Amino acid sequence: MTEAAENRAGSGSGDAADRAREAVVEAALGRLDLDTKARLLAGQDMWSLPELPGIGLRSLVMSDGPIGVRGVRWTADDPSVALPSPTALAATWDPVLAHRAGVLLAQEARRKHVHVLLAPTVNLHRSPLGGRHFEAYSEDPYLTGRIGAGYVRGVQSGGVGTTVKHFVANDAETDRFTVDNLVPERALRELYLAPFEAIVENAHPWGIMTAYNSVNGTTMTEHHHLVNEVLRGEWGFDGFNVSDWTAARSTVGAIEGGLDVAMPGPDTVYGEALAAAVRAGRTEEAKVDEAVRNVLRLAARVGILEGAEPVVTELPGTVDGEALAREIAHRSFVLVRNENATLPLRPGTVALSGAAARDARVLGGGSATVFPAHVVSPLDGLTAALPEGSLTYTVGADPNEELAVADKGFTLRAECRDRDGELIGTGSAPNGHLQWMGNDLPEGVTHDNLHTVDLRGTFTPRVGGAHTFGIKGLGAFTLTVDGTVRFDGTQLPTEDSPFTAFFGAPEERARVDLTADETYEVSLRQVVVQPEGAPLRMVGFSLVHQEPRRDPDELIAEAVEAARAADTAVVVVATTERVESEGFDRGNLRLPGRQDDLVHAVAAANPNTVVIVNSGSPVELPWREEVAAVLLTWFPGQEGGGALAGVLTGAHEPGGRLPTTWGPLADAPVTQVVPVDGALPYGEGAFIGYRAWERDGRTPAYPFGHGLGYTDWTYESIEPSTGDGDVDAGSAATVTVRVRNSGARPGREVVQLYLRPAEADGERPVRWLAAFAGVEAGPGESAEAVLGIPRRAFEIWDEDAGTWVFVKGSYEVAAGRSITDRRVVATINV
Template identity: 40%
Template sequence: MTHSPPSPDLKTPPDLETLLDQMTLEEQVSLLAGADFWRTVPIPRLGIPALKVSDGPAGARGGGALVGSTHTAAFPVGIALGSTWNVNLLREVGAALAREAHDKGAGVLLAPTINLFRSTLNGRNFESYAEDPFLTGKLATAYVQGLQAGGVAATVKHFVGNESEYQRNTISSDIPERALRELYLRPFEMVVKDAQPWAIMTSYNKLDGTYASEHPRLLEGILRGEWKFDGLVMSDWGGTHSAGASVRAGLDLEMPGPSRARTTLLEEAEHDPATRAAVRQSARNVLQLIERTGTFADPRDTSDSGEREEEYPDTRALIRRAGAEGMVLLKNDGLLPLPQGVRVAVIGPNAATGQVMGGGSAQMNAHRRVSPLEGLRAALGEENVTYALGCDNDRFLPTLNVPVQLDFFDVQSVSFGTQERTGSEQMLFSLPQGLDASDFRATMTLTLQAPHDGTYDLSLYSAGLSRLRVDGQEVIDNWTHWQPGDTYFNFGSDEVRASHFLKAGPHTAVVEFAPKAVENTVAAFSAMRLGFRPPAPQHQLEEAVSAAAQADVVVLCVGTNGDWETEGVDRWGLDLPGRQNELIGAVLAANPRTVVLLQTGGPISMPWLETAPAVLQAWFPGQEAGFSVADVLLGQADPGGRLPQTFPRSLHDDPVHPLEPGLQYPGEHGHVAYQEGLFIGYRHVDRHGLTPLFPFGHGLSYTTFTVSDAQLSADVLEPGATLRVSVQVRNTGERSGQTVVQLYIREKNTQRERPDKELKGFAKVQLKAGETQEVQLELDMRSLAAFDDTRAAWVADAGEFEVLLGQSSADLPITLPLRLLEQWSEPVSSSSKEAHA
């Protein structure tokens, strides 16, 4: 059957129903899986363009590989943005990311990540916002609003129950209904209702035994039925597991492409009316996303070669400001801010390296990675800043930023050409045309420079088979006995290391590579990473101690990096890796005037806390990291961050008790049971009477604040009423600064199990010295309600409540009584969303 191509007016959005009527069933089906890793399938005869998507939450990477792709702006990671508690700032970040996405030819950004911090050991802890659903929902709503106002679709993820990386592709998150509704679904519900996101991404895991990507109750019942979501639902990459069943369950788009799970979808749709109707609706949702992003009217250049690397001064300024505002001053005995003219020793494994992002799909090729050393030298002058390494914190041997030559061959050794790239880690997404991605050969050739005779450390890991030869001699065999590990999203091997003597001078290194099929892989995934490290100086720690003793002040830069905090594997524990705690102790002994600057993606233990006069949690604050750090340390910016996650004293105080591995964490026999129910984070702390290392909401300023004169618009409420809360905030110090007013609700004499208190309102306030501002917060009935799973309704019982106000979950000096006269309820099945008293 032939079709005469219509001549659509590309500047006028098409009528989607007419367009669907013009499409064959085969064409409708073709829209429901990607064309490749980043693009949907175009249909030129009907004027339907391809739509490009891009990772991710902290920057628009574009269509390239996770390493070595087009340069782009790297924003603070999720937990750093969460620490700002600033909805207006999140809206600004979303708007800036829309421009970045446009530069990459993308109409869809795979962000934000809004899973909660159930455990301190979640590998993607750094990528999300908070342990609290209300804080997460408010921040994500603003981010989505800013992004979509710029014509770029948000893809809110991962829906739902992806709170750890252990066996994430297959594990079933078994979540009690109340916890599911009150915690894990709540931020998604808030974003869907308040920001109307254009896309949702399902999680890899199962929910109560059924894959989230084909869960009818989750996708059709809750998301579309209860919340009235009208956008597109896509799978995570490789997270589609069926053809007709997934479409009928409400999953519109399988990613990436070409299709793996939906190869039989056309045949099923031809023989089953229900599948055929579902295909049409999902195709409509794809077309609607193309329309909403303006791609019908203005088709983008979705090719990777068309990506722009333009850098914007206002974006750099925004990243620098956001990075500083997310930094949390955990402790300060008067050492900070530092005075101008101070002589500083910058010490530690993160001192001379800009740790600006976490690992996995959130990483990108940043325009720059400003280190704390660079930032402080720019601010204080090089003559006032010395440097010492002290120790390393490497999980893997470092890569080399040197030119490499990639040569490609088929299995008969026929050459398919050469590519010149940079860096000793390469992801082989872009292969020469005609080369079979599942069956080829490649070599990576580069030069190793040995500064002196000695024994050097080399390493290799790969998604695929690999071996390393240096000057023709085999040094590492990761081919003959390749074993699966936890690199490259669990598709790669573990790191294989070797020591090899090199004479001073250049040496030729060649990595041979062949792809290897891995069960449940998203596609033909091929990557290799060569690590190289000269022999470590024998007296690193002693040199650091000497530098510390000679300085006025030490800035000790410790923590982790994107190898430790990454997608695909959970965190290692709470102790700082390597000899960092030893380094901290030695430096503090040599110079008590030491600021411990932490860069991690989540909580750590701090055995040195009592002796450290100042501790600043800087997270991974984006490409301007060192400038943001200098701004805060020198008082050019107030440390505006407040913890979005409780810092426990030890793993024993973690709500999922990971010291006793099992069904609750990380899981057993394909299931992880959320046995703690409602009690994560500060809710867990309150329930068990714990004293955390630092509480949820904690953070210090360089000035002081008081909250006082709080008032309620009414202390007795009728069902369905709205409550307004006002409070006076005063800067009682001598300099301007920021604080966060936090409002929690407590139900007294509750008849059902509830947390002691729950965050239901907050406001970021910036005041000059001596300035006072009235803050107003508004509460609705949902702020008082709990989920009644026997009635499938939100219920606020008649009785006594308390409104708690302060500046952290452990600092709530104001308590106001409140009474609800009669019970209020809202059934979740109510299509009108009308409350029922």
């Protein structure tokens, strides 16, 4: 599918249908009084807006994404398909595949009665230390915009709205509620706003979410310039603008700044406060009307406003979620090293090691968390794929240096009791983690009648010895294991954050000797207290656990012995939820625990060592030159282990290319993510990612765009054309690249096109990504990639003039396999 075809896919219906919906919206708006309008904009609970039967408006329901649809309940009782992480989706370099992912998520949303998905995240990988980068796509705005537009079109083709987030410059987690990001205008336009602009233009999203942070002195929920003048004015965005949860701070500031909905409701800066502000003359009712109009337009589009035909009347065909999750996974895996064609695996024995091979990390932490019906680990996948008796497994090293939520061997439920100790409701407790926000409580339970919550059930350990138990959360707790109270006390906050209970560190509270395969009673009780001034009412805590800690040297020695006896050694290394998650940034790029030591030792014992890197964003690989192959699998989703087995055995080719530069932290161009006196200057300007690596002449471990397959490609020719030469009037330049599969098996190549101005300009990057396309061919066959270069690729933002300027001249246009592996070059004059 061409880029133009992508732009048409899922973009909505025609002008006549739009006008008809607008007429219904205006009629409905005219029947609402001020108080009702203000109440609609405040929301009614954690995830929804109130219904208004008088105008035929049903309650609009939102849900977190982006790799699954959780629904309004954070529960494993209603499982969700879990796709690979957004970094993995971007690594496919395939907007059409992103579109297919969106179609599946729309299907999941409809199944869970959700109208709007709170995704995708299109912030940039400004620094590799960003803790939530697994939830964003890339360091490059063009790649981010293309993947994000495909995703949005896919979701909305299923009749479900999207909210592109977090608008704008929410590129790190440290002090994200209060930080003032000081972004130069040129960097803001050319980098951070660029993906949002491209998605608005090419995918017409029905929603935008504004961020917690400030930009250049103004909090984003009140940013009149960026929301009203840029987003709505220049770009013509006509969807609804919703705050990030609890981000709205000022009634008049928010409504004047273009914020339509303040979530979660009902206690927000809107509602009664907004109606009072209008009556006091502090803002105009016309501004309230415009916000309500945007909400009603969204309701009409998704089909919950009586009399308005929804945008989508014929839904896409049913998607097999498990099959698509596997496909995205193997097409996202990036083979960055493959000496002597170590992969695919040759016949023989395989020694698998790494705790993450058995207990897979398939998704990132925080609000992106969903609960799949099952997870296929690398051990599961390889056990099923390899001949019986050919695979051995040892732990080798465990990345979890802290306690993790109770999972393997635990069976738990939540019991809710009132002050008299009477049972008033029960709920699920997935993985020992309980999180109820707003009115997301079990049936029969309210915040007013809830006094205690017990996580209660059994634990059957898979190994014997001293098991460690602990608590993650705030408040008064009682921990009981095997009939004995092990802790009875209070945990207090260590920082001033409303989400400390969810994102803070776990506390060790007891060590208990247990016997393998015996079943023990366990419980954790919390006395529920709502802190004064909390932005929303919530109940959240976790029972955490750690298996007996064996001597790390012994574990590594066992893995080395197994590796030495095998034909191939496969080591799975990973990050943990305390390394990559929402709520905090990383302090370094090292793998946790003794995993690096494990790889060094195994590689010394077996020259055919393959390392699987299970992380959502870059980590340092100090052993990368010592091993035969390195395969990056990101957070691969629920089917990751099956996809991995398919790639290792050669049933599938690893199809991914790096969406972000990988290199050591010492060489990274941007490492400042901690504000100083509340402000974080983006002093690097427009130079992040490969732009900065290229400018500084530094060589990363693996460059942007890099990725190997199981076949070879020869770049035969490049032919540029500017048509009639009228690029300045808006037409795009076109480049045709011919490649040949010069290897022995079928494959897919991602042809990447980079521009470089003939005359060096220190204020512009050395070169930048201008276009890309995927092609497929069998052995000996050739294929053509026709790449259209958008006008914006030749433009810069002129800060003095406050406008885009088309830079005429001569450009080198190079096609190749990465930013540094450019195979064919031509010149284009515009």
